[in-house]
Amino acid sequence: MSSNDPSASPTLEHVAKVAGVSRATVSRVINGIRNVDPKIQEVVRAAIAQTGYVPNQAARSLVTRRTNSVALVVSEAEHRTFDDPFLGRIFTDPFFGRVVSGILGVLRPRGVTMALMLAETQEARTQLIGYLKQGHVDGVILISTHAEDPLPRLLTEAGLPAVLSERPFTPLPISYVDAAQAAGAKLAADHLVGRGCRRVATISGPLDMPASRDRLEGFREAMARHGHAYVPSVEGNFTQETGERAMVQLLAEYPDLDGVFVANDLMALGAVLALHDHGRRVPEDVAVIGFDDSNAALACRPPLTTIRQPLEDMAARMADLLLEHIDDPGSPPRSVIFEPTLVVRRSA
Amino acid sequence: MSSNDPSASPTLEHVAKVAGVSRATVSRVINGIRNVDPKIQEVVRAAIAQTGYVPNQAARSLVTRRTNSVALVVSEAEHRTFDDPFLGRIFTDPFFGRVVSGILGVLRPRGVTMALMLAETQEARTQLIGYLKQGHVDGVILISTHAEDPLPRLLTEAGLPAVLSERPFTPLPISYVDAAQAAGAKLAADHLVGRGCRRVATISGPLDMPASRDRLEGFREAMARHGHAYVPSVEGNFTQETGERAMVQLLAEYPDLDGVFVANDLMALGAVLALHDHGRRVPEDVAVIGFDDSNAALACRPPLTTIRQPLEDMAARMADLLLEHIDDPGSPPRSVIFEPTLVVRRSA
DNA sequence: TTGAAAGCGCTAACAC
DNA sequence: GTGTTAGCGCTTTCAA
DSSP states (O other), rough: OGOOOTOOOOHHHHHHHHTTOHHHHHHHHHHSOOOSSSHHHHHHHHHHHHOOOOHHHHHHHHHHHHOOOEEEEEEEOOOOOOSSHHHHHHSSHHHHHHHHHHHHHHHGGGGGEEEEEEEOOOHHHHHHHHHHHOOOEEEEEEEOTTOSSSSHHHHHHHOOEEEEOOOOOSSSSSSEEEEEEEHHHHHHHHHHHTTTTTTTEEOOOOSSEEEEEEEHHHHHHHHHHHHHOOOOEOOOOOOOOHHHHHHHHHHHHOTTTEEESSSHHHHHHHHHHHHHHHOOOTTTTOOOOOOEOOOHHHHHOOOEEEOOOOHHHHHHHHHHHHHHHHHHHHHOOOOEEOOOOEESOOOO | GGOSSSSSSOHHHHHHHTTTHHHHHHHHTTTOOOOOOOOHHHHHHHHHHTTOOOOOHHHHHHOOOOEEEEEEEEETTTOOOOOOHHHHHHHHHHHHHHHHHHHHHHHHHGGGGGEEEEEOOOHHHHHHHHHHHTTSSSEEEEEOOSSSSHHHHHHHHOOOEEEEESOOOSOOEEEEEEEEEEHHHHHHHHHHTTTTTTTTEEOOOTSSSSHHHHHHHHHHHHHHTTTOOOOEEEESSHHHHHHHHHHHHHHHHHHOEEEEEEHHHHHHHHHHHHHHHOOOOTTTEEEEEEEETTTHHHSSOOOEEEEEHHHHHHHHHHHHHHHHHHOOOOOOOOOEEEEEEOOOOOOO
16 A cells, blocks of 8 residues: 555655556656657656655665765874864865865766765774765765875775875876976976075975975975075975964074965965064065965965965866766776966065 | 676675575674674674675665765855855855864764755755755755745755754744854953943844844844944955955944954954054954954954854754754754853954 | 566565 | 565566
């Protein structure tokens, strides 16, 4: 009698009965398969509307082996715990919103949803892999913020379709999207030198991240080409606070600085604050260039000259690649590199 | 032969065969149901380990009618489109990270995942409801940022377990968690008056949000009790930029202001910047109080005195309530109100 | 072009 | 305490 129970949500069976056809036909109409008589299509659609039918995702997944959802996994270094400001940091960084925005822009039109997952401890990572293996999602976009992250390898081994937000630290057969970090740093170096800076330093991101390394090395290399053999650097961790501290330290060691390249805008904001606190005018005394073109760049006084990465486009491309891998599991891993650009504002 | 295909991932059937027991028994040990001989449990666990078995979530959902996932839906006002800075705004606002953090703190230990969904147009909302009805998730946590949002009603009608992040604009049989907004505003008023401010104004949030209204009215009421019959106000939309603009406008109309209550920290940050640009010292000339105690409060120079809502706790409570409703679909809607506190820093 | 029927992998009565 | 069995709701051969 279950097919007559009005309290249960309608199934294909109900619709079929109402339309006077078989389940198979209704299924075909719903899945847009041709070879269905237009008249019957009409009838079926009417029946669907009448019954208020919506397909059951679990039943569908069981046979298609597709969930129509992907995971956005944010992975963070080992030593941090859940209570640390990690979450606040990542979600607060404008970076994250732009990434989500780019991803959702391609996922939503295709009816694919995004589950947000965190992996900030070893335990969480193991759990996560197990979870992903259960077939909860069709693929994974991984935002990994440190080098020794085992997740890229684990994902590869698990055979899950995946795309990284950065070139993996260790070469791996996995797709990734990245920006030409060194080229961006070169843009900054050229600009600083071009405006006449002679004593230049840099504040880098965490050096266990490939992106941070690339920016630092790219910057030094470009400065070297301009004849500056040595560029002092202090390491930060992408927060405003560490940017501030790093600047204070730099100022103590090199009081006559006249230019700083900071590896992201949030730290640059902190650096500008520190500079201000120490009586330096920006850009008159010290020119500052950030990285990202996040809204922190605009929030800063003066507004930051910065290096822009097309984050939304990059994220969208990640989603594209992932969808491709899901549709064609055999497709070889691909890499897509975006070019950063210089955005000139007032700080340099 | 399918049960012998080594390329397919192992099923209960395989494990059962290896362990020399029935599917049901394996299922029992997996789901931790007692009444299973300890010895057999051992054997089964060994078989599970040996085969590398992981349960198929779709199959499980099909029979249990549970997905073990909930949706975090962020709903935004009608007129905004996907390309608008909406996403950047919401994800950039420190508010969001704290909420996610609180939710995940209770969800993850229970093995429940969180899908992130957006509803920023009427179309997206309709789609969303359809999607949710498919049984993709067990329940919904709704962060609604405007009053006329039809989602709370639609969710109620759809009979989906749901919890709102705010008292619904129109009374509805639905659970929600909120902060005592007016009480928070009163804290700000008392502090401003206490430090001697005589000409006080306020910058409110969007007035189509109950929380904004409550803060504004609560502030005015408290000021009235202190004898201040009229408090000028300008409406912002919670961004730094609108805070800045609102402050400029206030300054133009009331040049002798000596105190401002701003409905969130981000706008307060903008207000402080504007004050600074107009040669006013904070707090000497004008005292400023924010709301939220987000990290914008610390980023501000001077650091903001602000009203703190225990966002993480509130979010955690939302998750708790939702899980309760999922476990007991018949339980009546509940409301939980948290008390805000005053955090004194340097701006007031 | 349509229908009948066989599962997808799992849980939960119900029997033993 | 354990096994048998009947589905959950859907897609997809295979026949007709």
